[in-house]
Amino acid sequence: MTTPIIAIANQKGGVGKTTTTVNLAASLTERRKSVLLVDLDPQANATSGLGLPKTPGASVYDALLAEEASLDAKILESQFLRLDVIPSELDLAGAEIDVAKTPDYLHRLRRVLAPVAAKDTYDFILIDCPPSLGILTMNALCAADGLLIPMQCEYFALEGISVILNLVQKLHDSGAAPKLVVEGIVMTMFDGRTNLSQQVQAEIKKHFPEQIYPTPIPRSVRLAEAPSHGLPILAYDPNCTGAAAYRQLARDFLKRHRR
Numbered sequence: 186m187t188t189p190i191i192a193i194a195n196q197k198g199g200v201g202k203t204t205t206t207v208n209l210a211a212s213l214t215e216r217r218k219s220v221l222l223v224d225l226d227p228q229a230n231a232t233s234g235l236g237l238p239k240t241p242g243a244s245v246y247d248a249l250l251a252e253e254a255s256l257d258a259k260i261l262e263s264q265f266l267r268l269d270v271i272p273s274e275l276d277l278a279g280a281e282i283d284v285a286k287t288p289d290y291l292h293r294l295r296r297v298l299a300p301v302a303a304k305d306t307y308d309f310i311l312i313d314c315p316p317s318l319g320i321l322t323m324n325a326l327c328a329a330d331g332l333l334i335p336m337q338c339e340y341f342a343l344e345g346i347s348v349i350l351n352l353v354q355k356l357h358d359s360g361a362a363p364k365l366v367v368e369g370i371v372m373t374m375f376d377g378r379t380n381l382s383q384q385v386q387a388e389i390k391k392h393f394p395e396q397i398y399p400t401p402i403p404r405s406v407r408l409a410e411a412p413s414h415g416l417p418i419l420a421y422d423p424n425c426t427g428a429a430a431y432r433q434l435a436r437d438f439l440k441r442h443r444r
């Protein structure tokens with residue numbers, strides 16, 4: 186078996202990608218799964234949200250560009266059991282341009298991540314993507330087996346999702362990402378008291394009945410506070426509604442990926 190690689194992506198910023206990556210990872214480790222989280226966003230929110238420093242040279246950046254590269258030395262233990270991290274740093278911002286100049290620019294990440302997955306030391310590898318469909322996100326999609334799309338419950342949600350789904354289709358059809366499937370859509374910042382949240386959820390469910398995860402992630406102040414303490418929600422406030430929602434997401438995720 187090789188470790189499944191899941192990219193968490195959406196071209197919009199602020200929709201809950203990083204919150205979902207960090208808290209799904211932590212919830213999986215609570216269920217005794219081991220996870221490698223790769224922070225691919227130059228903003229390094231997942232890195233700092235797990236209490237790790239942004240250290241120059243610590244990210245995947247040079248491995249993406251080197252001819253002979255290994256990610257082994259980039260993998261850090263987090264302060265949480267069974268959760269390892271490849272952190273991000275500002276240099277990754279320049280990676281878009283530098284990677285674009287390489288011949289196999291869509292597959293730079295796959296080239297270095299595939300050997301890690303092949304060792305099968307983790308149950309899952311999760312990639313937190315930047316808020317664009319640029320070269321870094323495309324590298325994540327071409328390295329991944331599955332795409333998990335966090336969707337904020339707001340108007341134009343369907344339009345937004347069609348943009349990323351078109352890209353997935355193109356990468357698939359061109360042979361650049363032959364094994365990529367949309368493994369799930371998770372509704373975030375759900376407010377059950379508003380019609381809007383209900384309507385958006387119903388609409389996504391109508392169009393993507395197989396992909397949508399049954400439990401939306403509620404809007405929760407505790408979820409927004411946790412990163413400033415460098416903690417996943419399970420460590421910051423294990424009994425809040427946000428923690429319960431991410432635990433449920435991990436359960437549903439594991440039903441889709443029997444490991």
Ligand SMILES: Nc1ncnc2c1ncn2[C@@H]1O[C@H](COP(=O)(O)OP(=O)(O)O)[C@@H](O)[C@H]1O
Nearest residue numbers: 198199200201202203204374403404405408409
């Ligand atoms: N369910 C939620 N309830 C309240 N705030 C949230 C929730 N999910 C994310 N946030 C907050 O919203 C902001 C954007 O979330 P983030 O996960 O960083 O999005 P992205 O990675 O897509 O840019 C952050 O400040 C985060 O703490």
Ligand SMILES: [Mg+2]
Nearest residue numbers: 202203226230
């Ligand atoms: Mg983010």
